[in-house]
Amino acid sequence: MVGGNLSGVSDSKNLPPAALAWSVWGLGALLYLIGFYQRVAPAVITDQLMTEFAITGAALGNLSAFYFYSYVAMQIPTGMIADRWGPRRLVTAGAGVAALGTTLFALAPDIFWAIMGRLLIGGSVAVAFVSMLKLASHWFAPKQYALASGMALLMGVVGGVVAGVPLRMVVESFGWRPVMGVSAAVTAVLCIVAWLRVRDDPGERGYASHYQGVHGAHAGTSLLRGLMEVLSYRNVWILTAVPIGFSGVVLTFGGLWGVPFLRQVHGLDPKAAAAITSILLISWALGGPMLGSWSERMGRRKPLYLIASAVALLGWSAIIFAPLPLWALVLLLIPSGFASGNIIIGFAWAKESVPLRLVGTASGFCNMGPLVGGMVLQPAVGGMLDRRWNGVLAAGVRIYDATAYRAGFTLMVGTMAVAGILLFFARESYCKQMHD
Numbered sequence: 001m002v003g004g005n006l007s008g009v010s011d012s013k014n015l016p017p018a019a020l021a022w023s024v025w026g027l028g029a030l031l032y033l034i035g036f037y038q039r040v041a042p043a044v045i046t047d048q049l050m051t052e053f054a055i056t057g058a059a060l061g062n063l064s065a066f067y068f069y070s071y072v073a074m075q076i077p078t079g080m081i082a083d084r085w086g087p088r089r090l091v092t093a094g095a096g097v098a099a100l101g102t103t104l105f106a107l108a109p110d111i112f113w114a115i116m117g118r119l120l121i122g123g124s125v126a127v128a129f130v131s132m133l134k135l136a137s138h139w140f141a142p143k144q145y146a147l148a149s150g151m152a153l154l155m156g157v158v159g160g161v162v163a164g165v166p167l168r169m170v171v172e173s174f175g176w177r178p179v180m181g182v183s184a185a186v187t188a189v190l191c192i193v194a195w196l197r198v199r200d201d202p203g204e205r206g207y208a209s210h211y212q213g214v215h216g217a218h219a220g221t222s223l224l225r226g227l228m229e230v231l232s233y234r235n236v237w238i239l240t241a242v243p244i245g246f247s248g249v250v251l252t253f254g255g256l257w258g259v260p261f262l263r264q265v266h267g268l269d270p271k272a273a274a275a276i277t278s279i280l281l282i283s284w285a286l287g288g289p290m291l292g293s294w295s296e297r298m299g300r301r302k303p304l305y306l307i308a309s310a311v312a313l314l315g316w317s318a319i320i321f322a323p324l325p326l327w328a329l330v331l332l333l334i335p336s337g338f339a340s341g342n343i344i345i346g347f348a349w350a351k352e353s354v355p356l357r358l359v360g361t362a363s364g365f366c367n368m369g370p371l372v373g374g375m376v377l378q379p380a381v382g383g384m385l386d387r388r389w390n391g392v393l394a395a396g397v398r399i400y401d402a403t404a405y406r407a408g409f410t411l412m413v414g415t416m417a418v419a420g421i422l423l424f425f426a427r428e429s430y431c432k433q434m435h436d
Contacts, residue, residue, distance in 0.1 A: 016207040021139040025148065027194045028091050028132040029155040034098065034187055035125025037159035037167075039067060039374070040255040040281070044168040044274045045176045051396045053111040057389070061382025064256050066115050068375030070123030075364040075371070078127045080226055082360035086200035087131035094131075095191035097124035099184045106180035129156075133347065133363040137356070138201045141210050143296065145351060150289025150344045157285030160254065164278035165271050172270075230361045233435075235353035238426040240369040242305075243343040245419030246312055248373015249412040250340050254280045256378050257385075257408070265402045266326050276330055280337040287341025292348055295431065301349040302428045308342035309420045311335060316416060320409040343370060352429040377415065381408035
């Protein structure tokens with residue numbers, strides 16, 4: 001990677017303009033937005049997918065989860081490649097393959113090809129988040145890193161909101177296949193623009209870099225050795241495991257099972273159910289940057305992460321186990337989603353837990369956590385629903401009752417509780433680089 005400030009000390013007179021920095025970062029963020037859109041899109045077309053491919057709840061969970069399988073598998077190589085070759089190539093290649101995968105999903109004649117499309121989509125958009133974090137470490141001042149991480153989550157959730165009511169409306173008008181075809185075309189355009197506009201470091205545009213490490217310091221280190229070094233830090237393991245619970249519950253409820261739950265148990269129409277899950281995602285998006293910013297002001301990571309974890313656990317426990325009227329459930333989704341945005345604290349914390357030259361690898365490894373949550377919990381909840389299914393069908397779609405959903409969602413609460421306990425064992429960074 002070419003850098004304009006090899007000493008790692010920023011020249012304040014020649015730093016990149018904020019508009020340029022945010023625009024470069026923003027192209028990576030657009031791929032993340034598209035990836036998040038693809039991540040939660042199955043939630044509003046569950047009935048069409050179950051009918052067209054004649055699949056059960058467990059099979060639907062697996063179809064959705066194949067996105068996560070490839071996404072998670074790509075995180076470690078993505079982080080190492082970002083450290084070695086830079087985010088520009090990753091964003092461009094990711095957008096190109098995502099366009100191909102979306103086209104395959106749109107044209108899939110059966111469930112096998114639909115799964116292959118989802119597999120390609122997940123593996124390709126997997127590069128977006130790590131690329132954004134890598135770009136942020138070069139284009140933004142260190143104190144803005146947590147904000148950029150939070151804004152990344154916000155951009156992603158914008159994609160999730162688009163995959164709610166707006167997606168349902170256009171799907172009802174045109175069908176899910178044509179809509180996915182248009183999504184593929186938009187992603188292909190992003191591939192071209194990213195190659196033309198994204199640069200790994202401000203030095204490639206003649207500006208000083210915000211990067212505080214030594215450019216190219218990783219060049220003499222093998223990819224495997226870099227990974228082994230990252231895995232030697234205890235915080236990396238803990239900050240990867242904790243989001244399995246707190247992001248996993250949002251991705252499972254907001255990304256797949258919330259809409260059918262609200263439709264089948266509370267009798268809502270698809271648009272109203274999608275709107276409610278969008279409220280959850282918006283709250284999650286707002287919680288990320290705000291909690292990250294608050295932890296910066298406090299100068300500590302652990303206390304706020306623990307407080308938010310407790311709020312999220314209590315909120316989700318009430319949503320799942322308490323006999324709440326619909327209005328109370330919707331109100332509780334707001335603080336529960338907001339507190340679940342605590343994972344942004346973890347990304348900044350993970351960055352501070354390793355040497356700067358290994359930020360990409362550490363970010364990639366830690367980004368596995370949220371996706372592992374969705375990967376494991378989505379099919380697990382679907383399997384529990386099938387075990388508790390009472391045999392009711394409507395237009396070929398299985399109908400599950402409140403007892404079945406409560407049993408399935410209990411898995412989410414248990415995972416959050418374990419994640420909260422693990423967090424106690426993480427070492428505080430005090431918002432500073434622990435290893436230089």
